[in-house]
Each structure stands twice: as C-alpha cells, then as structure tokens.
Amino acid sequence: MLLDGRDADAVARAAQALAAGELVGLPTETVYGLGARADDDAAVARIFEAKGRPADHPLIVHVASPADALAFAAQWPPVAQRLTEALWPGPLTVIVPRRPEVAGAAAGGQPTVGLRCPRHPVAQALLKEAQRLGIKGVAAPSANRFGRISPTLARHVVEELGEDLLVLDGGPCEGGIESTIVDCSRGRPVLLRPGVITRARLEAIAGEPVLDRDEAAPKASGTLEAHYAPRAKLRLMPAEMLRQALQVLDAPGHPTSLKLAVYCRTVPRSAARGLLYRAMPTEAVPAAHQLFSTLRELDDQGAHLIWVETPPDTPEWDGVRDRLQRAAAA
Numbered sequence: 001m002l003l004d005g006r007d008a009d010a011v012a013r014a015a016q017a018l019a020a021g022e023l024v025g026l027p028t029e030t031v032y033g034l035g036a037r038a039d040d041d042a043a044v045a046r047i048f049e050a051k052g053r054p055a056d057h058p059l060i061v062h063v064a065s066p067a068d069a070l071a072f073a074a075q076w077p078p079v080a081q082r083l084t085e086a087l088w089p090g091p092l093t094v095i096v097p098r099r100p101e102v103a104g105a106a107a108g109g110q111p112t113v114g115l116r117c118p119r120h121p122v123a124q125a126l127l128k129e130a131q132r133l134g135i136k137g138v139a140a141p142s143a144n145r146f147g148r149i150s151p152t153l154a155r156h157v158v159e160e161l162g163e164d165l166l167v168l169d170g171g172p173c174e175g176g177i178e179s180t181i182v183d184c185s186r187g188r189p190v191l192l193r194p195g196v197i198t199r200a201r202l203e204a205i206a207g208e209p210v211l212d213r214d215e216a217a218p219k220a221s222g223t224l225e226a227h228y229a230p231r232a233k234l235r236l237m238p239a240e241m242l243r244q245a246l247q248v249l250d251a252p253g254h255p256t257s258l259k260l261a262v263y264c265r266t267v268p269r270s271a272a273r274g275l276l277y278r279a280m281p282t283e284a285v286p287a288a289h290q291l292f293s294t295l296r297e298l299d300d301q302g303a304h305l306i307w308v309e310t311p312p313d314t315p316e317w318d319g320v321r322d323r324l325q326r327a328a329a330a
Contacts, residue, residue, distance in 0.1 A: 002154055005122035005168035014168050015129035018043075018138060023050060025143045025157040026126055027170030028118040030091050030178050030195070031150040031292065032157050033062070033140030034165075037130070038072070041105035044139050050161055053146040058108035058219055060093050060116050060179070061137040064127035069115045071136040074099045079206050080184035086205045089119040091175050091195050095183040095218055106139035112185045112218045122170035142178060143167075147227055147330065149292050149299070152176055156296060176289035177319050181220050182210065192220040194318035196288055228323045229330030230295045232261065232303040236310045236328045239266050245307065246270040261298040264309035276301055280309065284316040291320055295327070 003010035021043040036043035074097040098113035142150040154169035180195030249272040261276035
C-alpha cells in the first residue's frame with residue numbers, strides 16, 4: 001500500500017499504524033527502512049519475521065532528534081556527542097550503551113544499541129508524529145529480505161515485502177547505501193560499517209583516530225560477511241582481469257548459456273551478444289547513489305552473472321567497496 005509521504009494525512013496514518021504495533025515502510029536519506037516502534041518487542045519481532053532476519057542481529061533505532069536518543073542510551077559518551085552534534089540529522093549511526101529496560105528486541109539482546117537521527121523530511125515527519133503518539137523511537141533495518149539488495153525506491157519495498165505493507169513514498173533515496181556505523185560504547189570510536197561519511201571526516205570531528213573493527217566489537221547491522229546480494233552471482237574483478245575476460249567473450253563463436261551483466265567504470269563496452277552493460281559513475285558519491293538500484297535492475301533484466309569492476313582502494317570509495325565485497329561473498 002503506497003502512500004504519498006508528502007501528505008500529512010498519510011504520515012499520520014503511518015504513525016497510527018506504528019502505534020498499533022504494525023510495520024511501516026519509510027524512506028530515509030540512505031535506503032528505505034522497515035519500521036516498528038522500538039519500545040514494543042512484539043512489533044519488533046514482526047520485522048525479523050518479515051525479513052527472515054536472525055533475532056540476534058540488531059536493528060538501528062531511529063529518533064527524531066539528538067535529545068530523543070537519550071531515552072535509549074544508558075550513557076552518552078563524549079565522542080558520540082561530538083559526532084552526532086556535527087552529523088545529525090544524517091547518515092550516521094552511533095553504538096552506545098543501552099538502557100536495560102528499553103529496546104531489548106531491537107538490540108538483539110545486546111547491552112548496546114545503535115541510534116540514528118535521519119535527515120529525510122518524510123522520516124522526520126513520521127518520527128515526530130509518532131513521538132506525539134508516545135513513540136520515542138522506531139526500529140528500522142532496510143526494507144528487504146535479509147541479505148538481499150537494500151531498497152532505494154518505495155516500489156522496491158513493495159516488490160520485496162508485498163502490497164499489504166503500508167509504505168510512505170518519499171522518492172529516490174539520496175545516499176543509496178546504508179549509514180556509517182561507529183561504535184562509541186568502549187571508550188574509543190571504532191568504525192563498524194563504512195558509508196558515505198569518510199573516516200577522515202569522522203576523525204576530524206571525533207578529534208581522535210577511528211579504529212578498525214575488532215573481535216570484541218558489538219554486532220551491528222549490515223556487517224555479516226555475505227550481505228546486500230542480488231539474485232545473480234556477483235563477482236568483483238580488477239579492470240585488467242575484466243578487460244581480458246570480455247575479450248574472450250568477444251572471440252568469434254564463443255558460446256555462453258548464461259546471461260552476463262557488466263558494471264564498470266573504465267572498461268570499454270564489449271561487443272559480445274546479449275551482454276548487459278551499465279556504466280558505473282567515476283565518483284564515489286553518485287556511485288553509491290545508484291549502486292543498489294543498478295544491481296536490482298540487472299536482476300530484473302534476468303542476469304545470471306554480474307561482473308563488477310573493483311572500485312578504487314581510496315577512502316571515499318570505502319562504502320561502495322564494502323557493499324560490493326559483501327554482495328560478492330554471498
């Protein structure tokens with residue numbers, strides 16, 4: 001059930017659905033989320049059921065303002081304050097110690113909780129209307145089947161989860177990949193999931209190094225080795241390897257029974273018959289914006305294999321590279 005997210009009546013209807021313990025699809029500036037009120041463990045359990053997601057894999061709780069995050073946080077570390085003061089509302093999730101009496105199901109039973117204040121105007125409108133109904137936060141992972149491509153359009157949510165779900169349509173998602181996640185619960189900031197916010201910017205705001213993920217890090221959304229996968233088998237290939245593979249396909253009489261798609265930045269289009277070719281943007285931000293929608297389109301075109309040129313090994317590409325590496329591991 002698609003509703004116009006710009007319509008105040010539609011937003012009110014979605015907030016009332018959340019208050020009743022129902023699920024709602026909502027846009028954020030990263031991807032579309034599947035939301036339930038975070039203070040209702042039974043409602044949150046419906047998210048895990050709808051997605052086929054393990055119940056111990058935590059969700060992110062979305063709040064309308066930084067002040068609302070304190071309803072879920074047992075402590076608010078100084079580094080979390082510095083990061084959120086500069087980057088909220090926006091595509092940043094901070095992991096902090098959780099109040100033991102709240103959001104247990106959303107946190108996957110962990111003593112920590114991931115919190116985010118989204119920037120998207122429809123998400124903000126929904127969170128504020130939900131707050132008026134007594135809902136302090138909305139737990140919302142990406143609105144797709146667990147491990148699959150995240151949705152960046154409202155219709156993707158309907159295609160994934162069915163027409164009975166109430167979905168607020170807020171247009172295409174600006175960012176295109178999920179939020180950056182920083183663990184602030186252990187004294188030093190640790191990058192758990194890269195996004196569009198670079199490590200250099202995080203460190204400049206934090207005033208200290210942002211460390212790499214370690215074995216003691218809490219579980220967080222989107223950090224499993226295999227994730228974000230299309231139905232087609234995805235393979236990452238350096239430019240030269242991809243160029244050579246396409247030359248083999250170009251050879252006269254080369255047979256293939258599989259429908260192949262190529263998504264690349266620098267390798268010229270192949271003349272191989274039946275090949276699906278998509279050009280990847282040469283800059284990281286537009287590449288992130290279109291990544292999931294392109295993979296979903298190639299799936300819809302019937303691709304069996306997707307060969308993707310490996311993104312540059314530079315900080316601004318970390319988020320795109322992370323998603324593609326996890327997609328290739330599936």
